[in-house]
Structure formats: C-alpha cells, structure tokens
Amino acid sequence: MHPARKPVMAGNWKMHKGIHETGGFVRELVHGLKAHQSPVTAEVVIAPVFTALAVALQAVWGSPIKVAAQNCHWEEAGAFTGEISAAMLKEVGVGHVILGHSERRQYFGETDATVNGRLKAALAAHLVPIFCIGELIDQRRAGETERVLERQLTDGLAGLDAAALATLIVAYEPVWAIGTGEVATPEQAQAAHAFIRGWLEKNRGAALAGTTRLLYGGSAKPDNVAEILACPDVDGCLIGGASLKAENFLPMVEAAG
Numbered sequence: 001m002h003p004a005r006k007p008v009m010a011g012n013w014k015m016h017k018g019i020h021e022t023g024g025f026v027r028e029l030v031h032g033l034k035a036h037q038s039p040v041t042a043e044v045v046i047a048p049v050f051t052a053l054a055v056a057l058q059a060v061w062g063s064p065i066k067v068a069a070q071n072c073h074w075e076e077a078g079a080f081t082g083e084i085s086a087a088m089l090k091e092v093g094v095g096h097v098i099l100g101h102s103e104r105r106q107y108f109g110e111t112d113a114t115v116n117g118r119l120k121a122a123l124a125a126h127l128v129p130i131f132c133i134g135e136l137i138d139q140r141r142a143g144e145t146e147r148v149l150e151r152q153l154t155d156g157l158a159g160l161d162a163a164a165l166a167t168l169i170v171a172y173e174p175v176w177a178i179g180t181g182e183v184a185t186p187e188q189a190q191a192a193h194a195f196i197r198g199w200l201e202k203n204r205g206a207a208l209a210g211t212t213r214l215l216y217g218g219s220a221k222p223d224n225v226a227e228i229l230a231c232p233d234v235d236g237c238l239i240g241g242a243s244l245k246a247e248n249f250l251p252m253v254e255a256a257g
C-alpha cells in the first residue's frame with residue numbers, strides 16, 4: 001500500500017442480510033471497530049441490499065463506517081422497473097456505489113457501455129463509484145488479462161476526464177477468484193494493479209493515477225489479506241463472503257492499518 005492513498009476495506013454483502021440482520025450486524029461492526037486497541041485508519045465501507053440501506057445508515061451514525069449501494073441506474077427517473085437512480089441513493093444518505101460487479105455482468109447483461117452510463121450517473125450525483133473490472137479464467141489462460149482490463153477501462157470510463165474521476169475507486173476482481181476460494185497470488189494481483197495504474201497514468205494523467213485507490217477482490221480472507229495488502233499498488237480490498245461475519249471482516253480491516 002502507498003502512504004498517500006488511504007486504504008479502503010469494503011464489504012459487498014450481495015443478496016444477504018435483510019433489515020433485521022443488517023441492524024444487528026452493523027452494530028456489532030461499530031462496536032468491534034471501537035474496541036480495537038489502535039484506531040482503524042482504513043476507510044470502511046459496507047454494501048447491504050437496497051432495502052437495508054436506511055437501517056445500515058442509522059446504525060453507522062457517529063461511526064467511521066460508510067454505506068454503499070450495490071448498483072444504480074443511469075437515468076435519474078423513468079420507466080425502468082426494478083431499478084434505482086443515483087439521486088435516490090444520494091437522497092437516502094448513501095455515499096458509495098459498487099458498479100460493474102462481475103455478477104451483474106454475468107447474470108444481468110451488464111456491459112461496459114451500461115457500466116459507463118451508471119458511472120456517469122453516480123459521479124454526477126456525487127456518489128463514490130467502486131468500479132469493478134476483471135478477467136474470466138479462460139481469458140487469463142489465453143494471456144488476455146491486460147487486453148480485457150484495457151477494454152473495460154477504456155469503455156467503462158469513456159467520456160470521463162481526470163477531474164470527473166477524482167473520487168473513483170477501482171476494484172480489480174479476477175472473476176475466477178470471486179467466491180471460489182481461489183485467490184490471486186500477490187504477484188498476479190500486483191501485476192494487474194500496476195497495469196491498471198499504468199493505464200490511468202497514460203490515459204488520465206499521473207495525478208489521478210497516483211491518488212486512485214485500487215482494491216483487490218476475490219476470495220480475500222483473514223489468512224491471505226496481509227500478503228495482498230503488502231503489494232505496492234493494492235490499496236485495499238473488496239470482500240464478499242468474508243465480509244458477512246464480524247470475526248472475519250474486522251481482522252481484515254485491522255490488517256489494512
């Protein structure tokens with residue numbers, strides 16, 4: 001990790017935990033963070049389901065934990081059944097939003113173009129986007145990882161200049177490592193992160209590349225998080241399964257400093 005970039009430890013709860021469970025769990029996290037011997041320096045973000053956002057926001061009140069949504073639409077309002085706009089998330093008090101997660105791409109037809117629209121809407125509403133990119137196992141085996149990342153970055157960030165992207169967080173999530181128990185090696189994670197930072201530098205300038213937080217996601221757990229976080233271009237983690245239990249998530253947050 002780099003001293004100029006505040007680490008981010010974000011929990012993606014996916015379709016887990018309703019209102020009741022969220023309230024209790026967030027209170028447990030708040031209490032757990034307070035109980036740490038040294039103050040936690042990482043930015044801690046949790047992403048509950050839409051229906052539990054308000055409860056989570058109430059429960060984190062007065063604590064450093066921030067609340068994210070797991071998606072938002074590109075329009076402000078309209079005939080888009082089942083969708084929610086960035087302005088609506090902002091209105092409820094949410095500060096961050098996960099966009100382009102591989103499960104959205106895989107199961108819900110999300111493309112680089114739709115992710116780009118959602119990103120633009122999120123930034124316009126002053127939400128901090130956690131923009132997810134990553135290659136499939138076949139693409140890695142075929143030596144196409146960088147080509148895939150380049151396409152996702154080029155198309156996902158199209159039309160957004162460095163000023164617009166000032167708050168951007170990128171999550172590198174190799175799809176083959178998500179929820180599989182198979183974690184990228186520190187060398188694989190560092191190589192992908194260095195590539196992403198290099199792309200940002202080449203295409204949006206050194207200043208943005210130097211300040212953008214790059215998170216690793218894919219079966220990060222208490223026993224592998226330290227070596228991932230030790231990579232110079234890894235600035236935190238996006239954590240799925242291991243974020244659902246305080247006994248796993250809290251030590252990972254602590255590991256980030």
Ligand code: PEP
Binds near residue numbers: 177217238240242
């Ligand atoms: C994720 O869903 O973003 C993720 C990284 O999941 P897991 O940690 O369970 O692999």
